[in-house]
Amino acid sequence: MRYQNLKSFLADGKAALAKGPVALIFAEDLSEVDTTIRHHRNLGFREVVLFAPAELELPAALEKTVHRVTQTTTSMAITTDTVNQIIDAAPGIWLYYCFNAEYLFFPFCETRTVGEMLAFHTEERRDAMLSYVIDLYAGDLSEAPNAVSLEDAHLDRSGYYAEARQDPDNENRPKDRQLNFHGGLRWRYEEHIPPARRKIDRIALFKAKPGLRLRDDHTFSDEEYNTFACPWHNNLTAAIASFRTAKALRANAGSRFEIDTFTWHNSVEFEWHSQQLMDLGLMEPGQWF
Structure with a gap:
């Protein structure tokens, strides 16, 4: 409709x-x-x-x-x-x-539904799920000038890292169970990416509640929603395979003519399967087997 x-x-x-x-x-x-x-x-x-x-x-x-x-x-x-x-x-x-041009993956998504996954996540008393936005890009930009190709999609197999997320109210203490994650094209071409847009974490799955607010940096007004795990063990995380950054770098006049290819020695073909993302450490099954 x-x-x-x-x-x-x-x-x-x-x-x-x-x-x-x-x-x-x-x-x-x-x-x-x-x-x-x-x-x-x-x-x-x-x-x-x-x-x-x-x-x-x-x-x-x-x-x-x-x-x-x-x-x-x-x-x-x-x-x-x-x-x-x-x-x-x-x-x-x-x-x-x-x-x-973004595609959600979560552990075992080939055989389990998103509803089943969120039911388990809810049982662990979690109301939000951290997702890593993993940059995809076409291997051959001459064939795919906008960098989007499902048949020739690549991603970085390494180069990801995390840093403490500082508490603006306490300079000497980082926020509890919150990290800023970096990597992919936003890291390799950071000179073309505004600092506020360089991190790759997004709380893409969440339970709505009165008064909750999403902020422009993909975090929420409830700080517990922004945590990567509960206090007692690791939780499920998801990944969003995304052509969004590659598209932007190809559309922006300041970067388009400086980039002949996105591939480098750490590029691998994307297999469109959750197991590859888990093997690369790009999402976490937690206690869900």
């Missing part, structure tokens, strides 16, 4: 937010919107809400599977405001947000 804007969706499409998990997909451009929808539908999300410009055309059969809201996503501020309004409308519901 189509909605003219977010206001009309919140007024007339509340049934889509009645039971989770719900995926919110923001189309920043027209690249791979259809595959993004199909991927997340296949993971088992009960509903998919697509925020996309009016000029996007989808196959009729695919469009019937989503709630489509006409919206042009031109900044993180727009995404943040939209997610926060959805939070207010869907208390108690598990939500997920991503952008087009």
Whole structure:
């Protein structure tokens, strides 16, 4: 079903937010919107809400599977405001947000649904899940000038690191169980990336509750939501395989002509399988076997 804007969706499409998990997909451009929808539908999300410009055309059969809201996503501020309004409308519901040409993976996602995974996560008394945004890029930019190619997708197998997240209220003490994670294209081409956009962690899966607010840096107003694990053991984490950074570096005039290829000695072909991401240490199964 189509909605003219977010206001009309919140007024007339509340049934889509009645039971989770719900995926919110923001189309920043027209690249791979259809595959993004199909991927997340296949993971088992009960509903998919697509925020996309009016000029996007989808196959009729695919469009019937989503709630489509006409919206042009031109900044993180727009995404943040939209997610926060959805939070207010869907208390108690598990939500997920991503952008087009991004693909969620979690441990054993080939045989288990996102609902099953979140049921286990909830049993561990967790209301949010850390996700690492893993940069994907085409191996041959002459064949894929926008750096997007599902058939020739590559990722970095190493070069990831974490640093303590400082507490602004206490310079001598980092925040408890919070880290800033770095790596991928944002690390290798950091001179083209604003400092505030260089980290790769995102709390992409979370349970909505009254008063909760998403911030522009992909963290939440409730600091426990921003932790990578509970105090007593490691928890599940997820990964979002994303062409978003590669697309931006190719679209930006300041970086496009300085980059002939994204591949380097630590590039490997992406196998589109959760086991590869676990083997590389890019997500954690925790106690879920």
